[in-house]
Amino acid sequence: MTKSLGLSPMRMGRHWALGALLVLACAGNALAEENQRDPYEGFNRSMFAVNEAIDKYAAKPVAQVYDAAVPLPVKAGVGNFFANLGDLWIGANSALQGKFADAGVDVGRLLINSTVGIFGLFDVASELGLEKHEEDFGQTLAVWGVQDGGYLFWPFIGPRTVRDTAGFGVDSFVDPVWRVRPVPVRNSMVPLGFVDVRASLLPADKIVEEAALDKYAYIRDAYLQRRRNQIFDGRPPRLDD
Amino acid sequence: MKKIFALFFAGLVSTAALAEDAPDALVQRVTEEVLEIIRHDKDIQNGSTNKVIDLVDKKVLPHFNFQHMTALALGKEWRKATPQQQQQLTVEFKTLLVRTYSNALTSYKNQKVVYKPFKMAPSDTDVLVRTEIHQPGNKPVQLDYSLEKLDSGWKVYDVVVAGISLVTNYRDQFGQEVRNGGIDGLIASIAAKNKSLEANQKK
Numbered sequence: 001m002t003k004s005l006g007l008s009p010m011r012m013g014r015h016w017a018l019g020a021l022l023v024l025a026c027a028g029n030a031l032a033e034e035n036q037r038d039p040y041e042g043f044n045r046s047m048f049a050v051n052e053a054i055d056k057y058a059a060k061p062v063a064q065v066y067d068a069a070v071p072l073p074v075k076a077g078v079g080n081f082f083a084n085l086g087d088l089w090i091g092a093n094s095a096l097q098g099k100f101a102d103a104g105v106d107v108g109r110l111l112i113n114s115t116v117g118i119f120g121l122f123d124v125a126s127e128l129g130l131e132k133h134e135e136d137f138g139q140t141l142a143v144w145g146v147q148d149g150g151y152l153f154w155p156f157i158g159p160r161t162v163r164d165t166a167g168f169g170v171d172s173f174v175d176p177v178w179r180v181r182p183v184p185v186r187n188s189m190v191p192l193g194f195v196d197v198r199a200s201l202l203p204a205d206k207i208v209e210e211a212a213l214d215k216y217a218y219i220r221d222a223y224l225q226r227r228r229n230q231i232f233d234g235r236p237p238r239l240d241d
Numbered sequence: 242m243k244k245i246f247a248l249f250f251a252g253l254v255s256t257a258a259l260a261e262d263a264p265d266a267l268v269q270r271v272t273e274e275v276l277e278i279i280r281h282d283k284d285i286q287n288g289s290t291n292k293v294i295d296l297v298d299k300k301v302l303p304h305f306n307f308q309h310m311t312a313l314a315l316g317k318e319w320r321k322a323t324p325q326q327q328q329q330l331t332v333e334f335k336t337l338l339v340r341t342y343s344n345a346l347t348s349y350k351n352q353k354v355v356y357k358p359f360k361m362a363p364s365d366t367d368v369l370v371r372t373e374i375h376q377p378g379n380k381p382v383q384l385d386y387s388l389e390k391l392d393s394g395w396k397v398y399d400v401v402v403a404g405i406s407l408v409t410n411y412r413d414q415f416g417q418e419v420r421n422g423g424i425d426g427l428i429a430s431i432a433a434k435n436k437s438l439e440a441n442q443k444k
């Protein structure tokens with residue numbers, strides 16, 4: 001039988017492998033066609049799995065211990081401290097997007113919280129009615145007309161579009177935490193910031209676990225909706241259904 | 242003369258209905274009622290799923306249009322489903338949404354709800370009511386409700402948290418299930434999810 005087809009078992013094996021590859025490639029293509037916003041879905045899903053493992057065994061347990069052990073006023077202080085450091089760069093991004101009144105508020109917040117708010121430990125500015133804005137360089141790029149370039153999922157930093165990955169790179173580069181000296185202080189501040197962010201996401205974990213049919217897709221779509229909302233400052237135009 | 246009276250009467254009735262049921266007032270009234278109950282209910286604060294679902298069932302669900310929500314979550318495929326499939330899907334999706342998001346209410350701790358200024362034209366039949374949840378030490382979270390006007394009054398058909406629609410966030414997942422197993426496959430997956438959640442719940 002094999003002989004009549006002129007195929008040795010080894011070549012047969014190769015054909016099988018080729019066939020399997022073709023099927024995979026087609027499946028990959030079909031998936032890519034199905035979701036234009038997620039052209040790298042295969043890669044993303046593997047990174048997502050990696051991140052789930054890191055989260056399960058390292059990030060989440062640490063965040064849970066932090067959340068349970070640290071009293072609320074301290075946690076609020078830590079959150080406020082990092083938020084205050086961020087206000088200068090938020091102000092710069094407001095200005096880069098042409099929102100100068102917002103930029104004024106951001107700088108005002110920084111001045112008030114760094115002084116009256118004792119190095120940013122207390123968010124006095126919010127109580128005075130100076131609302132905190134959410135800006136970053138990815139949003140600035142979007143306002144400048146840069147397309148998102150497709151969705152990506154990274155270990156540790158999680159979901160980012162291609163554009164927001166670039167934006168995140170710039171955000172991290174200017175982050176004042178990296179310039180803190182002495183170095184050991186900086187080296188404990190960076191993970192503290194990470195743990196603070198992870199702990200703030202703990203309440204959302206349970207909802208996502210319960211609500212999602214496919215956790216990967218649920219997080220992706222939530223991220224994309226949320227970014228769109230941030231880029232339009234909370235008032236995105238309606239999408240037609 | 243009779244006609245004028247009839248018109249006058251109709252006018253009275255409709256203004257009364259409007260005064261009662263303006264969408265922003267409806268959202269505020271229901272929210273405050275529910276929070277008031279939670280503040281006084283130790284069982285709910287301790288995470289009793291049954292009790293919080295009961296509360297949501299009585300107070301919140303009458304103001305939701307789940308058929309519309311399910312259609313919105315499914316998108317184009319909705320019209321291809323038979324009426325029976327539509328009904329089954331609505332029941333399962335409703336169970337899933339109610340269970341997952343009612344549980345979120347059990348973590349309520351003195352957050353304050355701020356109602357944003359609301360304006361609508363008298364002829365509007367589809368509006369967005371915007372609120373914000375304020376909590377100490379955290380940024381306020383946007384919480385918006387889309388409502389539509391039906392004969393039975395204003396009904397919520399979408400809830401948007403921080404820009405994320407809890408309904409359309411299912412669009413791709415539903416599409417995936419339908420591609421794999423058709424509408425019946427989708428119904429079966431949600432039903433299976435509901436079963437496993439029920440099995441794990443805290444009484």
